[in-house]
Amino acid sequence: VEFLENRRKARERRLSLKVAPAFEKLRPGQEGVQDALRESLGCENGGAQTLLFEAPTGFGKTGCLLEFALRGFKEGIYDRVVYLTGKSTGQIQVTRQLEAMIARPGAAGRVPVWQVRSKSEHCVNHEFHCIPQTCAYLDGLRERWPAAGLSRHYLIKGEPADLESLRASGRDARICPYEITRAALAYCDVWIGDYNYVFSPQTRGVF
Secondary structure, three states, X not given: OHHHHHHHHHXXXXXXXXXXXXXXXXXXXXXXXXXHHHHHHOHHHOOXXXXXOOOOOOOOXXXXXXXXXXXXXXXXXXXXXXXXXXXXXXXXXXXXXXXHHHHXXXXXXXXXXXXXXXXXXXXXXXXXXXXXXXXXXXXXHHHHHHHHOOOHHHHOOOOOOOHHHHHHHHHXXXXXXXXXXXXXXXXXXXXXXXXXXXXXXXXXXXX
């Protein structure tokens, strides 16, 4: 019930978004991008197609796509956005662009965002072995989780969600920090991660 109530409130939040443009002044070629994306993806008819969006480096593709996605939230077309890149540096750029759009006057308000780093980066064990029998941070975590208070990282506004904070909390609670990330995804509207989380058979189960 608690989870469903959270998702109901999340939908209300998305439908009431005030979406600020990604750019204060459009660059050459950006004028018709939003209309072109909308037409190509068949938003009026609820269509879901694959679209190839190609433009030169520096065109502002990230901003264009994020603006389109936020408007899709407001119109009830989408309830989640998954943004994938091949490098973590690209993820940082996406996160900064999104934060800038949210922070701008008249912008979107709070949109829960989670950057999914690799499991090995989360690890706080002396050796990276993701097997309950050999990792004390996984063994018995179901019993320790309810009292650990780790959901604060994704349920309470203002709580840190950076990797070092997750590692510190996981170490204190003796729970694998990656489990915090896995739990957080269901409560976040935007997921930012590597391509392998969708295309790799070994890791796509996380999403």
